[in-house]
Amino acid sequence: MENALFYIFAALTLLFAFLCVANPFSRNPVTSAMFLVLTMISMAGLFVLLQAFFLAAVQILVYAGAVMVLFLFVIMLLDIKEEERRRFNRFAIALGGVSVIGLGFILFSTIRESKVGAGLKLTAVKGSDTAALGKALFTEYLLPFEIVSVLLLVAMVGVILLSKKDLK
Amino acid sequence: MDWINQLNPTMQFAIFSMLKVCVVIFLAVMPIVAYAVLVERKVSAFIQDRVGPNRAAPFFVKYLPVVGPFLVRLGIFHPLADGLKSFLKEDFTPAHVRKVYFWLAPAIAVVPAMLALAVIPFGSTLGAQKMVIADLNVGILYTFGIVSLGVYGLVLAGYASNSKFSFLGGIRSSAQMISYEIAMGMSVIPLFMLVGDLNLSKVIAYQADGAWLVFKQPIAFVIFLVSAFAETNRLPFDLPEAETELVGGYHTEYSSMKFALFFIGEYTAMIAASAMMVVLFFGGWTLPFAGLDQPATTLVMGFAHIGIFVTKMLVLMVVFIWVRWMLPRFRYDQLMDLGWRRFVPLALANIVVTAVVLWALHAK
Amino acid sequence: MIVKRANLSFWERLYLPALLSGLQVTWRHFSRTFFAGKKVTMEYPEQKWVVPEGYRGAPYLVRDQSGDTKCVSCQLCEFVCPPKAIKIIPPGSSGKPAERANAEKMPAEFEINMLRCIFCGFCQEVCPEEAIFLQRDYSLTGLSRGEMIYDKEKLLALGGTHAGVQKWKHKLDEAKEQETFPVKG
Ligand code: SF4
Ligand code: SF4
Numbered sequence: 254m255e256n257a258l259f260y261i262f263a264a265l266t267l268l269f270a271f272l273c274v275a276n277p278f279s280r281n282p283v284t285s286a287m288f289l290v291l292t293m294i295s296m297a298g299l300f301v302l303l304q305a306f307f308l309a310a311v312q313i314l315v316y317a318g319a320v321m322v323l324f325l326f327v328i329m330l331l332d333i334k335e336e337e338r339r340r341f342n343r344f345a346i347a348l349g350g351v352s353v354i355g356l357g358f359i360l361f362s363t364i365r366e367s368k369v370g371a372g373l374k375l376t377a378v379k380g381s382d383t384a385a386l387g388k389a390l391f392t393e394y395l396l397p398f399e400i401v402s403v404l405l406l407v408a409m410v411g412v413i414l415l416s417k418k419d420l421k
Numbered sequence: 422m423d424w425i426n427q428l429n430p431t432m433q434f435a436i437f438s439m440l441k442v443c444v445v446i447f448l449a450v451m452p453i454v455a456y457a458v459l460v461e462r463k464v465s466a467f468i469q470d471r472v473g474p475n476r477a478a479p480f481f482v483k484y485l486p487v488v489g490p491f492l493v494r495l496g497i498f499h500p501l502a503d504g505l506k507s508f509l510k511e512d513f514t515p516a517h518v519r520k521v522y523f524w525l526a527p528a529i530a531v532v533p534a535m536l537a538l539a540v541i542p543f544g545s546t547l548g549a550q551k552m553v554i555a556d557l558n559v560g561i562l563y564t565f566g567i568v569s570l571g572v573y574g575l576v577l578a579g580y581a582s583n584s585k586f587s588f589l590g591g592i593r594s595s596a597q598m599i600s601y602e603i604a605m606g607m608s609v610i611p612l613f614m615l616v617g618d619l620n621l622s623k624v625i626a627y628q629a630d631g632a633w634l635v636f637k638q639p640i641a642f643v644i645f646l647v648s649a650f651a652e653t654n655r656l657p658f659d660l661p662e663a664e665t666e667l668v669g670g671y672h673t674e675y676s677s678m679k680f681a682l683f684f685i686g687e688y689t690a691m692i693a694a695s696a697m698m699v700v701l702f703f704g705g706w707t708l709p710f711a712g713l714d715q716p717a718t719t720l721v722m723g724f725a726h727i728g729i730f731v732t733k734m735l736v737l738m739v740v741f742i743w744v745r746w747m748l749p750r751f752r753y754d755q756l757m758d759l760g761w762r763r764f765v766p767l768a769l770a771n772i773v774v775t776a777v778v779l780w781a782l783h784a785k
Numbered sequence: 786m787i788v789k790r791a792n793l794s795f796w797e798r799l800y801l802p803a804l805l806s807g808l809q810v811t812w813r814h815f816s817r818t819f820f821a822g823k824k825v826t827m828e829y830p831e832q833k834w835v836v837p838e839g840y841r842g843a844p845y846l847v848r849d850q851s852g853d854t855k856c857v858s859c860q861l862c863e864f865v866c867p868p869k870a871i872k873i874i875p876p877g878s879s880g881k882p883a884e885r886a887n888a889e890k891m892p893a894e895f896e897i898n899m900l901r902c903i904f905c906g907f908c909q910e911v912c913p914e915e916a917i918f919l920q921r922d923y924s925l926t927g928l929s930r931g932e933m934i935y936d937k938e939k940l941l942a943l944g945g946t947h948a949g950v951q952k953w954k955h956k957l958d959e960a961k962e963q964e965t966f967p968v969k970g
Contacts, residue, residue: 283522283580290573297566310562318569319602322595325576329592383559383619467818468811470825747807 255302262298269295275346282328286321293317307383441554445543446535449731453738454688455500461742463496468746477502507681515582515674522581527675527682530574534689536567541696542622544706544727545716552706552727553622560621561613564697565606568652572598574686575654575661575671582674590670593753594661597651600760601658605648607768608641611775612701625705629715635702640771642702644764649694651760654687655741657748658756665750695737699730703737706730834923841904841919844897845944846937850954853885854941855916858892862908862917870901871908888914895937899925915947 273288293316300309390398459474466473474496482489482498492498514523540560544552557563572595579591612634613619616627628634635642651658662670669675672683699705706726751759796802817823827834836842849855863871874894883891908917922943927933935943 283577287573287577306557306559307562310559310566313566314562314569314606318566318572319599322569322572322576322599325573325580326592326595329576329580329588464815467815470814470818470823472818472824472826472828475828743808743811747811748804 259299259302262295262302265295266292266299283325286324286328289324290317290321293321307386438554441552442539445538445554450535450538450689450692451685453692453735454685455504457688457691457738457742458503458684459496459500460739461745462499464739464742465746468743474499504681507678510677512677512679517583518674519581519583522577523674524679526574526578526581527679527686528574529577530571530686531682531689533567533571533574534686534693537564537693538689538696540564540621541693541700542625542705543696543730544723546723551622552723556622557620559619561609561619561624561701564693565602568690568693569598569602571652571686571690574683578675578683579661579671582671584674586667586669586673587671590661590663590667590673593663594654594671597654597658597660597756597760600757601648601651601764604644604760604764604768605652607765607772608644608648609701610768610772611638611641614772614775614779621700621705625700625707628704629707629709633702633704633709638702638771638775640767642698644768644771645698645701647759648764649698650741650744651756653690653694653741655691656745657751659750660753660756663750691738691741692734695734695741696730698737699733703733836921836923840921840923841906843899843904843922843925843943844902844906844908844917844919845922845935846895846917846940847915847944847947848941849885849947851885852946854891855914855947856892856895856912857883857888857914857916858890858895859913861911861913865907865911866902867905867907868901868903870898870903872896872898892937895940896934897940898934899927900930900933918944918947920944 269288269292273285273292276284276288293312297309297312297317300306300312463473475494477496477498478489478493479498479501482493485492514520539554540557540563542551542553542556546552555563575594575598576591579587579589579594582588612624615634615637616624618624618627624634631637650656654661660670661667662672664670667673672680675683706729708729846854846856858873858875860873860875863869863873872894873892873896876890876893880890880893883889904919906919909919920943925933
């Protein structure tokens with residue numbers, strides 16, 4: 254049952270991701286954005302299968318619910334007629350395909366060589382995994398967590414600075 | 422009922438879950454939506470010195486001597502007529518719309534609101550069954566996640582309609598809902614700091630032991646209430662619809678059942694918001710006397726708990742409805758100002774204060 | 786002109802007083818309608834609005850007190866009618882003579898298209914015979930456009946008898962009075 258679900262969700266994720274970047278039926282950016290939303294939702298499904306309910310919920314809440322809405326917002330405000338009319342560029346597709354295959358190969362072989370996860374065991378978290386996650390973030394991984402926070406803060410300040418038309 | 426006990430637990434779970442879904446959706450949500458519309462029309466009528474709908478009378482009314490005319494005056498049959506009308510009206514798809522999204526949007530507007538109801542504990546127990554469709558550990562996060570998807574219905578409707586009014590409505594709704602989701606999400610954090618668990622059943626248990634959270638966290642309640650108005654696009658925050666400026670906002674181009682779906686979506690979201698508030702702030706299905714705050718042992722108590730929950734929820738829905746006829750619409754910049762410059766800092770301050778108080782209490 | 790906005794006080798900026806007074810107003814109206822049954826609307830088909838004196842409703846033809854058609858088919862109303870709602874077919878030179886004294890002819894057909902009529906009252910004002918009056922009907926319905934064109938029979942039936950001064954009787958009385966001298970004031 255779980256295996257079957259995993260394959261279903263994995264296939265859906267890949268399919269939606271593919272349709273997001275190279276939809277043969279529509280060149281509409283909104284369609285791509287919607288497929289990206291679907292990709293994220295199927296990914297949340299994968300998180301659920303891993304019993305990571307918190308991550309699944311946050312994935313939907315943050316990515317599908319907020320980030321993508323902003324994407325849509327921007328896409329809709331821009332004039333996208335141009336984009337819709339642009340046709341496939343054979344050369345670009347060929348080049349893109351080659352680089353994807355190359356990168357995929359490197360990624361795959363690196364993971365294989367480094368044997369990541371060889372010693373890991375799946376441990377079922379009892380009760381609320383949110384507490385465990387929070388504890389881990391604020392004790393064991395405090396430094397990376399704080400670094401990421403500062404990074405986000407810097408990004409935020411930068412955005413505010415950039416969006417100000419005339420600096421004093 | 423022997424055959425039920427003979428099935429394996431998974432099957433039992435599946436059957437009861439299906440049953441709960443069907444009962445909740447078709448016997449609770451749909452009628453409440455229909456009659457909430459009627460209450461809305463009646464309340465608005467009384468507030469505006471009118472009488473409201475009092476005409477619809479199906480054929481069997483004339484066989485009911487005294488009750489019949491009274492029910493007709495109450496407008497009891499109007500929701501039936503409304504429903505029938507939405508089904509029979511011409512479903513018109515304008516030529517200039519983007520068909521796929523135009524058809525998809527009403528469905529996307531309804532589904533998240535209904536899904537959000539899944540984690541709400543609407544009663545203690547009935548027999549051996551817990552009265553909640555999905556007793557998730559991350560209940561509240563699930564609700565927020567699902568509710569945040571509801572905005573797609575409106576945005577896509579605005580985009581698909583390919584008309585200025587709809588488009589402005591859609592854009593407004595996306596900005597509005599994202600802004601208020603943040604205030605809303607942050608307003609409930611202090612509650613969970615107090616409770617120590619994200620599971621909604623635990624939240625109710627916590628309130629059954631002590632005071633309702635509305636008394637402990639009044640600021641959180643106010644922020645949540647106002648944000649709920651914004652999230653459900655109700656006046657004074659109904660900018661996506663804004664009849665006076667945008668015709669009908671995102672659903673300007675919709676007719677018949679597709680329009681009705683947006684309506685159902687809005688009212689279901691209202692139900693979900695009221696139910697959330699009952700669970701988070703008003704003690705869910707408990708009442709602090711007559712032993713009503715413990716999980717039910719008998720069927721009667723089980724039903725009583727469901728009754729208490731539904732009553733509390735309906736009271737909150739009347740608040741939603743009443744406010745619509747009480748306040749004028751906010752201007753867009755006022756809306757954003759209220760969300761970002763008042764509620765977000767207020768909610769943050771509330772979190773910090775709660776944390777400090779909790780820390781002080783625990784340090785002793 | 787620039788109007789300076791009054792600065793809101795702290796309480797006003799909290800929105801709370803506004804909320805309370807909103808609640809107060811709505812509750813006052815709600816309770817007045819709900820409990821005391823005071824409403825400002827009328828339940829239309831059962832309760833009808835009583836039109837005030839001088840109301841300009843649908844124009845109908847009237848008969849005089851002896852039951853004769855007052856209209857003499859002069860076509861002034863047809864001419865004056867701004868939206869051309871009136872259509873009169875005069876009897877013609879070989880047509881039927883008038884049914885009453887003091888009249889040369891009666892209209893062979895007299896139609897008012899109520900869909901065109903704008904209830905301006907010009908016809909009533911212009912009519913030398915006081916034969917057409919805007920009356921109290923304000924709710925005209927029909928299932929087709931044809932039904933909304935009222936013909937002479939219908940207009941006369943709906944118009945009834947002219948209650949006021951009977952023009953020719955009045956003139957006759959005046960003439961008789963003038964035969965005796967001195968004329969009364
Ligand atoms: S009321 Fe005015 S519009 Fe109507 S028939 Fe008379 S003149 Fe014409
Ligand atoms: S109604 Fe009056 S104005 Fe019109 S044709 Fe008859 S007499 Fe003349």
